[in-house]
Amino acid sequence: MRTIMIATDFSERSDRALRRAALLARATGAQVHLVHVVDDDRPRRIVEHETGDARRLLHDLGHSLRSHDGIGCRTSVVLADPFAGITRAASEAGADLLVIGPHRRNLLRDAFAGTTAERVIRTASCPVLMANGPPVGPWRHLLLTTDLSEASHAALRRFADLKIGAGAARTVLHVFDAPALRLAMAGTLPEDARGAYLADQRAEAMGRLTGFLASAGLSDADPIVRRSGSPPAHEILAAAGEVGADLLVLSSVGKGRLARAILGSVAAQVLASASVDVLVVPPPDRDGS
Incomplete structure (x- = not known):
C-alpha cells in the first residue's frame, strides 16, 4: 500500500x-x-x-x-x-x-x-x-465476509494486497441460505426433520467455505457459517460481537441475492449500526462511475 x-x-x-x-x-x-x-x-x-x-x-x-x-x-x-x-x-x-x-x-x-x-x-x-472505533492501536481481530463467489475471492485478495491487520486474528463469515425453511409448508415439518435438514445445510456450507478459503490462501483463518434466518446485516454484526472483531471487512460482491445487497442496503445497515471499524472492498472492476 x-x-x-x-x-x-x-x-x-x-x-x-x-x-x-x-x-x-x-x-x-x-x-x-x-x-x-x-x-x-x-x-x-x-x-x-x-x-x-x-x-x-x-x-x-x-x-x-x-x-x-x-x-x-x-x-x-x-x-x-x-x-x-x-x-x-x-x-x-x-x-x-x-x-x-x-x-x-x-x-x-x-x-x-x-x-x-x-x-x-x-x-x-x-x-x-x-x-468507527477508537484508534488506540492495531486491530486485534478481523471479521471478513464472503458469498463464495469469484468476485468475493477477488475482493479478499484485494484486501490481502493492502497488507493491513498483520498479526491480528482472522475469521471469515459465510451467511448461508436454507431454502426449504422458507417454503410455505416449512412450518409443518417435524422438529427433528427441520434440525437434520439445517445441520446438513450448515455442514455443506462449512465445507464450501473451507474449500473457498484454501483456494484463496486463507486456510489460516477461522471459518464460521450462519444461517440467513434474519437480515444479513444482523448476522454480520452478531458474528462480529461473538468473535470480538474490531474490524469488519465487507467483501461479498458477487451476483447472488445476498451479494447484490452487501454493497447496498446491507452495507448501509452495518455502517449505521457498527461500533467498530468497517472496511468495504469494492468489485475489482469498479471504475468509480
Whole structure:
C-alpha cells in the first residue's frame, strides 16, 4: 500500500479517521494524502473564505503528521460537491485506501442512504474504511465476509494486497441460505426433520467455505457459517460481537441475492449500526462511475 487518502471535514469524527490512517501509514510505510472538499455551489465569497481556512488547517495537520508521526503527507483542497469531490480526488491520487470518519449517529438510520459517506462507499474505486472505533492501536481481530463467489475471492485478495491487520486474528463469515425453511409448508415439518435438514445445510456450507478459503490462501483463518434466518446485516454484526472483531471487512460482491445487497442496503445497515471499524472492498472492476 502506497497511498492512504483521508477525507476530512475537520470535525472530531474526521480526527478519528486521521489517527487510524496514521497508524496504518506507520505500519505499512504508506504516505498520507489529506483532502478537504469545499462545496462550490454557493456564493463565491463564502467559497473563497472557506477554501483559505481549509488550506491553513490542512497545512497544520500535514505538518503535525510529518513532524510528530514521521509520515509523508500531501494535502489538497477540492472545489466540488462533497461526494463527487472525494471520489474524484481518490481516483486521481491513485489511492489504495480511502479513510473516512463515522457518520453522525443522531441521523435517522433510514436517512443514511443519502449521506456523503454512503455515496462514497458505493462508488469509490478503492477500498473505503469507516473509522468507527477508537484508534488506540492495531486491530486485534478481523471479521471478513464472503458469498463464495469469484468476485468475493477477488475482493479478499484485494484486501490481502493492502497488507493491513498483520498479526491480528482472522475469521471469515459465510451467511448461508436454507431454502426449504422458507417454503410455505416449512412450518409443518417435524422438529427433528427441520434440525437434520439445517445441520446438513450448515455442514455443506462449512465445507464450501473451507474449500473457498484454501483456494484463496486463507486456510489460516477461522471459518464460521450462519444461517440467513434474519437480515444479513444482523448476522454480520452478531458474528462480529461473538468473535470480538474490531474490524469488519465487507467483501461479498458477487451476483447472488445476498451479494447484490452487501454493497447496498446491507452495507448501509452495518455502517449505521457498527461500533467498530468497517472496511468495504469494492468489485475489482469498479471504475468509480
